[in-house]
Amino acid sequence: MKTDRTPKIGFGIRKIILALVIPFIIVLIWLYATMYTSIPHGILPTIPEVGQTFVEMLKSGQMKEDILISISRVLKGYLISAVLGIFFGSLIGMYQPVKELLVPIITVIRQIPMIAWIPLIVLWCGIGETSKVVIIVLVAFFQILVNTQSGIESTPKGYIEVAKLYKLSRWKTFTKVYLPHAVPQILVGLRLGLGGSWMAVVAAELIAATSGIGYRMSSARSNMQSDVVIVCMIVVGIVGVLMDKGIGVIFAALTPWRKVENENRKEE
Amino acid sequence: MKEAKDEIRENDNSYIINVEHLNKQFIVDKQPMEVLHDINLKIKKGEFITIVGHSGCGKSTLLKIMCGLVDYEDGIVERNGHAVVGPGPKCGMVFQDHRLLPWLKIKDNVGFGLKNLPKQEREEKVRKHLEMVGLKGFENSYPSQLSGGMSQRAAIARGLANNPTILLLDEPFGALDALTRIQMQKEILRIQEEEKTTMVMVTHDIDEAIYLGDRIVVMSARPGEIKEIIEVDKAESRKRSGAGFAAYKKRIYDYFFEDSDVEYDVEYVI
Numbered sequence: 001m002k003t004d005r006t007p008k009i010g011f012g013i014r015k016i017i018l019a020l021v022i023p024f025i026i027v028l029i030w031l032y033a034t035m036y037t038s039i040p041h042g043i044l045p046t047i048p049e050v051g052q053t054f055v056e057m058l059k060s061g062q063m064k065e066d067i068l069i070s071i072s073r074v075l076k077g078y079l080i081s082a083v084l085g086i087f088f089g090s091l092i093g094m095y096q097p098v099k100e101l102l103v104p105i106i107t108v109i110r111q112i113p114m115i116a117w118i119p120l121i122v123l124w125c126g127i128g129e130t131s132k133v134v135i136i137v138l139v140a141f142f143q144i145l146v147n148t149q150s151g152i153e154s155t156p157k158g159y160i161e162v163a164k165l166y167k168l169s170r171w172k173t174f175t176k177v178y179l180p181h182a183v184p185q186i187l188v189g190l191r192l193g194l195g196g197s198w199m200a201v202v203a204a205e206l207i208a209a210t211s212g213i214g215y216r217m218s219s220a221r222s223n224m225q226s227d228v229v230i231v232c233m234i235v236v237g238i239v240g241v242l243m244d245k246g247i248g249v250i251f252a253a254l255t256p257w258r259k260v261e262n263e264n265r266k267e268e
Numbered sequence: 269m270k271e272a273k274d275e276i277r278e279n280d281n282s283y284i285i286n287v288e289h290l291n292k293q294f295i296v297d298k299q300p301m302e303v304l305h306d307i308n309l310k311i312k313k314g315e316f317i318t319i320v321g322h323s324g325c326g327k328s329t330l331l332k333i334m335c336g337l338v339d340y341e342d343g344i345v346e347r348n349g350h351a352v353v354g355p356g357p358k359c360g361m362v363f364q365d366h367r368l369l370p371w372l373k374i375k376d377n378v379g380f381g382l383k384n385l386p387k388q389e390r391e392e393k394v395r396k397h398l399e400m401v402g403l404k405g406f407e408n409s410y411p412s413q414l415s416g417g418m419s420q421r422a423a424i425a426r427g428l429a430n431n432p433t434i435l436l437l438d439e440p441f442g443a444l445d446a447l448t449r450i451q452m453q454k455e456i457l458r459i460q461e462e463e464k465t466t467m468v469m470v471t472h473d474i475d476e477a478i479y480l481g482d483r484i485v486v487m488s489a490r491p492g493e494i495k496e497i498i499e500v501d502k503a504e505s506r507k508r509s510g511a512g513f514a515a516y517k518k519r520i521y522d523y524f525f526e527d528s529d530v531e532y533d534v535e536y537v538i
Contacts, residue, residue, distance in 0.1 A: 180372075
């Protein structure tokens with residue numbers, strides 16, 4: 001991290017320019033490929049074509065509908081995962097027997113890639129809403145759980161001793177000591193879980209769905225509409241970044257003491 | 269004066285802390301290790317006791333047993349005439365690493381042990397104790413914004429906030445620089461005189477032990493045993509450069525460095 005004030009503005013501009021270098025190169029290659037090679041437009045559309053499709057999809061309201069469907073699935077699955085993940089993560093972190101009971105099986109389940117769950121989930125839950133939510137929960141729940149557990153477990157003994165000294169109840173010790181200590185780590189889990197949820201919903205929709213942004217991509221592929229596929233991919237990326245940024249802002253507001261700590265660290 | 273003290277001693281009820289024949293073992297690598305051996309210590313109300321010893325001599329364990337954070341199996345440990353079974357509101361504790369909770373503002377840290385009080389009363393107590401330790405105006409700061417000395421002041425305020433009759437201090441100034449430490453020693457004395465709290469402080473700083481203690485408990489290590497309890501004449505011990513202070517210092521030094529007088533001489537000149 002840069003600490004001095006003066007070069008900060010220049011540093012900001014440099015950051016933006018550097019971030020744009022690689023996208024710019026990609027666009028150049030894309031332009032070159034569509035103008036000077038014989039790749040068919042059905043495989044690689046020109047940039048203006050993609051732009052036009054983007055505008056059309058925006059105007060017709062189709063894109064909004066697709067995104068809203070996908071996001072509403074993410075929200076359902078994500079909320080369930082957050083509640084369950086924090087609950088079980090805290091239990092595992094605070095009670096050794098619960099840990100011994102749950103952690104081995106969780107470790108095994110976590111090794112199975114999300115995509116590998118889809119066939120079974122579709123068999124059991126069909127291709128409706130339930131299967132999407134279940135797949136999201138399978139991804140986000142474990143990420144949130146594992147991070148919650150590690151945050152709770154790493155609570156310094158000294159703080160717990162202070163709670164013991166003042167005879168705090170088990171619940172109070174949790175809300176006043178364990179939980180606040182684990183919050184930063186839980187937020188990491190929640191952030192990873194949100195990203196994971198978004199990826200999971202797109203993947204699930206690609207394989208088995210009748211609506212949503214992933215479904216749009218898969219149906220466009222079967223119609224050889226590569227422009228729609230590319231537009232959808234860009235949108236998936238942008239929505240993912242926006243959700244990540246949004247959650248980052250919310251979390252910063254939830255942990256005011258960390259802002260102070262970080263500032264102090266910079267000053268040093 | 270001396271006679272009066274002896275009279276109080278005979279009456280067992282006047283002891284706020286009573287430790288008799290206390291033994292404590294820890295299991296280390298499946299081997300029992302004796303941490304405390306036959307500890308006998310009676311502390312009067314309003315006394316300032318300092319305990320000096322090497323690190324690892326069990327002095328911190330002794331303190332934690334007194335406040336009920338560590339169990340004991342063998343011996344008698346009483347606070348206010350009752351066997352210690354766990355922490356209680358009348359016994360506060362200050363740790364070496366201030367242990368302020370980083371997510372709570374200073375006022376909430378100081379008020380951490382104040383339960384079941386109306387909001388106003390609670391705020392009033394926090395305000396009073398922050399003022400006492402010289403931290404007025406830092407109510408809404410977070411611990412990370414405070415220096416080491418200030419954090420330790422806040423920790424002392426927390427320890428005193430629910431008006432304990434006993435305050436146990438576990439090397440509270442050990443991590444502070446020398447100048448801040450002397451400043452803090454003066455302030456803890458002032459606070460003790462104001463509040464009349466019984467204080468027991470563990471330290472490895474011999475000067476600190478002499479300057480603060482009404483009595484100094486000298487402990488040896490492995491197993492932790494009380495070598496001597498030194499009665500201190502406060503008129504002598506408050507003058508850090510006086511001959512009386514130096515004499516106390518020599519007496520304590522001799523316990524720890526029985527065979528190396530050379531090392532001692534260098535320190536002695538101060």
